[in-house]
Amino acid sequence: MEVLKIATAGSVDDGKSTLIGRLLYDTKSLTSDKLEAIENKSKQLGYDYLDFSLATDGLVAEREQGITIDVAHIYFSTANKSYIIADTPGHVEYTRNMVTGASTSQVAIVLIDARKGVIEQTNRHFFINNLLRIKTVIVAINKMDLVDFSEERYNEIKADFEALMSKRDYQDQKITFIPVSALKGDNVVNKSEKTPWYNGETLLENLEGLDNQDIFNAGTPRFPVQYVIRPKTDEFHDFRGYAGKVYGGELSVGDDVVILPSQTKSKIKEIHFYDKKVQTASRRSSVLITLEDDVNISRGDMIVRANDLPTMDKQFTATISWMDSQNLKAGNKYVVQHGVNKVMAKVERIHHKINPDYSGVDDTVETLAINDIATVSFKLNKPIFYDAFKAHRTNGSFIIIDSKSNNTVGAGFIQ
Amino acid sequence: MKDTSNINPLENEAIYIMREVAAQFEKPVLLFSGGKDSITLVRLAQKAFYPAKIPFPLMHIDTGHNFPETIEFRDRLVKELGLELIVRNVQDSIDDGKVKEESGRYASRNQLQTTTLLDAIEEFKFDACIGGARRDEEKARAKERIFSVRDDFGQWDERNQRPELFDMLNGNIELGQNVRVFPISNWTELDVWSYIQKEEIEIPSIYFAHTRATFLRDGLIWSADDAVVYRDEEEEVVERIVRFRTVGDMSCTAAVLSEASDIVSVVQEIRDSSISERGARIDDKRSEAAMEKRKQQGYF
Known part of the structure; x- marks a missing residue:
């Protein structure tokens, strides 16, 4: 099953928690006891609607202040994919949390309040997502219900955001605009009838359609050695394997490699994944590699392809x-x-x-x-x-x- | 030969974390409860170090109120895999007067485990404790880090957590501190069950439907074991076909009505179900902030 990590960013009141709550609700990911807790709390606070933001605001201090203060992780899945949302706070002083959330994510959702348009915070969120080189960014223009689902307003905000895009350092970033109302559920999971002028996908449709090309940049394989495995058992007496995770590309049996820092040359003899041997270790797989030659390798060394040195x-x-x-x-x-x-x-x-x-x-x-x-x-x-x-x-x-x-x-x- | 292109990112992340623990710490331990999450951790640790053995012991903090099926399972698993198992008993902490047994309707030894755990960490000088907690279990856990630093008193300071960027795990600690490690942080309940199914991992029989003497309280189904679980006389014992979704202390783990007698039907049931896993744990229901408070005190 594919796992997609999403970083969300927005200002204090632009409805980020509500959007996430809406995604959970409309994908039927909220369990009955959680939904019941939200209903009770909404009633207690005197709301005439369900406050989905209550689904995500975790810590006691946050509930008291009514804001999110740290990176929280929220999980939901469809038949297609598992989603992990790193929900990061939007206020100025929490740049560090946004950077943290973005560092582990492959997609970012930037939220804009349709009434306020592109504000300083929007610049900041976009800057960080671009700095962290997140390949796909979805700009969700929220609270469309409060601007009468106006196409004109949507286009105005889109144009403002596009002006910002020309300043970005990482130009290959793919950016999609979606008009939504998280509170009312328009274009989040279900297509809205109130935006006939919008022919694009809903937020969830867009996420469902993302493939590896939308998520990763092409790169070269890097294999930092995490741990040296020497079983010293009768069956594996002389076995010496290098455990680690493959980053950026793939490595295959027979590849000519160089070990850093010694710059020793060797060849990949075997790649193990648990008790199976495989021909190729793909990006992000945690494998065990053995080499043709007896090389002295320890944690922190790096195995790379011979013609591809860092x-x-x-x-x-x-x-x-x-x-x-x-x-x-x-x-x-x-x-x-x-x-x-x-x-x-x-x-x-x-x-x-x-x-x-x-x-x-x-x-x-x-x-x-x-x-x-x-x-x-x-x-x-x-x-x-x-x-x-x-x-x-x-x-x-x-x-x-x-x-x-x-x-x-x-x-x-x-x- | 095949390739690893069809990988499970969650499994690969967990294997990476297991290896970081072995490399960055002097004395790690895997906290084993006999529940499905810790059994999954054992499989992930096997995968991380194969063909070598798991380079750290397992430790079980035994409340003395476990389901007997769990203890039998634990002992068999340890024997089959040739693992080292340390057991420390909550009963000993009670006998030493370090903790006081709760009494009354909701009496449970679940909270008492914390003292026994902290004492054991000090006794063995463990610097990393691997646990099966998942962020999807509960709101306060959604903020938990993969490497979570605890002070000498086992306390968690949710306001002073280390940021975790990319894959990089900072395991630097001071003497006396230790790190709680959560390799399956990013897994959901369904992810765990699907993994158990795919890997054909054996789990204790109480996870599957069976006939059990039970009674009802607060809309939940409890095992009628009078030695361990408090029961009022008017709370009538009835045989029901049930299974457990989570296996903790008997006194705080409720059963669910279920006919799911094998892994395929259990996975299907989880897929269809609409009550969260912790909904069957009375310890979280005590108050909305229950888990956060227990965590600050050093609970896992």
């Missing part, structure tokens, strides 16, 4: 998203985790801060605060094997760990 270097420049309340300064040292590899890193220079609303850059900054996005150079204590993020979403990204608190304090996308 950059091996002790320094790089990246766009980073800062996520910690302690500021980042030039000269600070952190742990950089690139895939399964951890190295010490020093901040060489903050080049400039990027305003994530397309209003330009600020090259006077000395420090980065939580939710800032900036271009920063790092120097490492040993080389890593990376690709530019634009060429390889996995091998071009890293996280930053504070070695004192052990917290994940930032994420980066190598240029």
Whole structure:
């Protein structure tokens, strides 16, 4: 079964939780006890409609404040696909959550309140989805019921958004506009009779139709070694296999490979998936690889195709998203985790801060605060094997760990 | 030979997580309850390390109120796979005076497990505990991370969770802290059942329809085992054909009326069903914020 991860973003009141609740309700994914809880709560709050946002707002603090404060995961499925929605909050101070949600998603839904149109928040959401190179973005123009399902208003908003699109860095992103009313259910799962001027798909129809080409960019295979498996049993006495996940492309038995950092050459002898041997390990599969030659390999090494080497270097420049309340300064040292590899890193220079609303850059900054996005150079204590993020979403990204608190304090996308 | 193009992304993600645990931690343990989720975890761990053995032990926090079928199953599985099993008993924590047995109609040892678990983590110096919790089970769990850091007291701070980006799992912790790991975070109940069906994984017989002495309370069906489950005299015992959707402590796990006697009919039933899995767990019904409160105290 195919699994599609979707990142949602929107401002506080543009109906994101309601949209998700509506998707759950119309796909009959809300169980009777949950529906009952929503009905009771809606009644208690004095609403004359069902408040589907109650289906998703998880923590007590959120229920008190009536807002979502962290990434929540919501699940539903159709006969066709399983869906995981990473629901991230939309207010300004939570850029870090949007980046986090977008990093694991293949599709993004940007919500716009039809009454308000494209606002600063919309720029921000789009900027982050584009920065994270999410291949498919759906712009859901919501609350159409409150603008009398006006085609003119819809076109106006669409034009405003298209103006924004010309500024984006990642131009290959596929963008679809859909007029919806999450509250009333128009064009979410079921086609609306109130938008005869709209001939496109409903939100769910669009999601159902997405295939791998709409989700992944073509890439080259990278195999970071996670764990070395040596059973030392009678049956597998000399067995030495390399466990890991294949990213970006596929690897096959017989492929000529190079092992980094030693740059030793070898050939793939076998690929195991549990107790079966396979010819080809596809992208995203967790396999076990054996090589023709006896090579010394440990965790953090990388197996790549011989004619397809990544950059091996002790320094790089990246766009980073800062996520910690302690500021980042030039000269600070952190742990950089690139895939399964951890190295010490020093901040060489903050080049400039990027305003994530397309209003330009600020090259006077000395420090980065939580939710800032900036271009920063790092120097490492040993080389890593990376690709530019634009060429390889996995091998071009890293996280930053504070070695004192052990917290994940930032994420980066190598240029 | 085939390829792996027809992969199950959830299975591959879980295998990746299992391997990260083995690589990043000194002393991991797999928390095993005998329920379908932890049985699924065992299969995923086998897949992650084959042809080597699973490089960590299993641990069962035994409330003493388990279904006997679960315990039999547990012991057989451990023997067949040659795994190491650690058992720690809630009864011992009661006898030591560390926790007090609840009394009354809704008495359950479910909450008492937390103390026994935290003591065992300290006893063995476990730094990573793998569990079968899923985000779809309950609203507070929807926010849980895959690597969830707990302090010395086993406490969860939902406001201070590490962001998890891409596939990268940050397992850096201080001495005394430990990480709860949830490899099947992204699975739904149906995903687990479909996997059990496809992989032909054996599960305890109580998951399938059987005849059982039961009584009704608050619209739920309870096993009439007077030694473990409190029952008022007027709560009449009736034999019913039931099965369990979730296998926890007997005192807080209700049965459902069902004729589903094999995996095919169980999967079909789950597909058609309209009551959520935790709807049959009285411990969550106590209050809307029940799970979140228990989690802050160190419950799994």
